[in-house]
Amino acid sequence: MDLIEELAALRNPMPEPGTVTPEDCYADACEQVEEQRKRDALGLEAASDGLQTNPVLLTLEDLKAHKAAVDAQIRRLLAYGREFHGSRPIALEELARHSGFSFSGVRTAYGESEIRHVAAQIGREPNRPRRGTGKTEQ
Structure with a gap:
């Protein structure tokens, strides 16, 4: 993972097994988190490039x-x-x-x-x- 992906992962943690109710929705919940991570990473990368600022500080x-x-x-x-x-x-x-x-x-x-x-x-x-x-x- 690169810095932007790591920051997106920290902001959008994967649910722990057993924490999603009903349990059969766990895969869907993980998929939603992955999509949110991608959106966050794209936005953060664009903002960080545009502002020429450290993405950690932007986050x-x-x-x-x-x-x-x-x-x-x-x-x-x-x-x-x-x-x-x-x-x-x-x-x-x-x-x-x-x-x-x-x-x-x-x-x-x-x-x-x-x-x-x-x-x-x-x-x-x-x-x-x-x-x-x-x-x-x-």
Whole structure:
């Protein structure tokens, strides 16, 4: 394998035997991973050639961007769970356990911008008005 193929393999690991359900789909899952590896390798090669940048560094930058996007999604889901969900907010302890945040971290993980984003995406306002958050938009 060359560098680009190795990076594509690291980004798209093959499933372990016994981890695909139903088991008879294991070969299909492996085939899908191979196809994704090929797509990633082509994209990475083109980007690395075009930008004349080390493909390892490009891969790290890409993963960093994905991580930031996932972190933003988590903050929005925490806002949804506390501000928009059902007739009562989901308990801080529950959200903390499932998000990897601490109890107090859930309270500070999102602010008015995440609440506005959730409201815009789902087309309604929070279930309860927010008071005394101490958060200001900058």
